[in-house]
Amino acid sequence: MSSCPCGLPASYDECCGRLHRGEAAAETAEQLMRSRYSAFAVGDAGYLLRSWHPSTRPAELGFEPHLRWKRLSIVATSGGGPADNEGTVEFRARFSRRGKAGEMREVSRFTRHDGAWVYLSGEVRSSPAR
Template sequence: MDQRRCPCGSGETMAACCGRYLAGATKPPTAEALMRSRFTAFAVGDEAYLLASWQPDTRPPSCPVDPHTRWLHLTIVDVVDGSPFQVSGIVEFIAVYRDADGRGELHERSVFERVDGHWYYLSGTYR
C-alpha cells in the first residue's frame, strides 16, 4: 500500500486518496475529486488515466506528460456544483510546477460532466 502523501494536497496518503482512482479501484465521486486525481496523474506521469478521465467528445488522441515538468502544489480556488447528484461542475484551480524555465503556475477554470455516474473532464479556460 502506498503511504506517500498524495500530490493533490489533501493530506491523505496516496493509497487513501487519488491512488485508488488512478488504480481503477473506484471512481471519483465529485468533480473536485476528479480534478485532484487528474493533478495527481500529471504529477506521477499517468497518461492513461488522464485520457480515460477526459470526456470522449473532447479528448485528444494523446496527452503526453512532460517528464521534465515537476508538479509541486495544487490550490483549489473555486468549486461550482459537481456533487455526486449533479451532472456538471466547475473547478477553478492553480497548479504550481517547476520545469527547465523555473517555477510556473497553471491557473485554469475546468468544466466537468457526469455521464452514467462517472465524472469526466470536458474543457478548461486558462486564467
C-alpha cells in the same frame, strides 16, 4: 507513506491512487480534478485519457520531461456535487520547469458521462511560463 500530490492529508495509495487503479470512482467534480492533477504529477496518461470526455479527449497524451507539478490549490467550485451532472473547478497548479517556478490557473468544466465524472474542457487563466 508518500503524501498524495493532490494536497489532501492522505497517502497517494489511499487517495488518488485508488481512482487511478480503478478501485474507486470520483464522487465529485473536485475529487476528479484532484485525481487528474495527481495523474499529471505521477505521469499516468491512461487515467487522464479515461477520465476525459470522449468528445474532447485527445488521441494521445504526452508529458514534458522537465516539468514537475509541485502543489495544487482549489480556488473555487460550482456544482459538481454527488447529485449534480455538471460542475466547474477553478484551481492553481504550481510547477517547476528546469528549476524555474511557475503557476497555471484554470477553470475546468466537468460533466457526467455514463454516470461517471469526466473532464470536459478548461479555460486557462494564466499560461505557464517557459
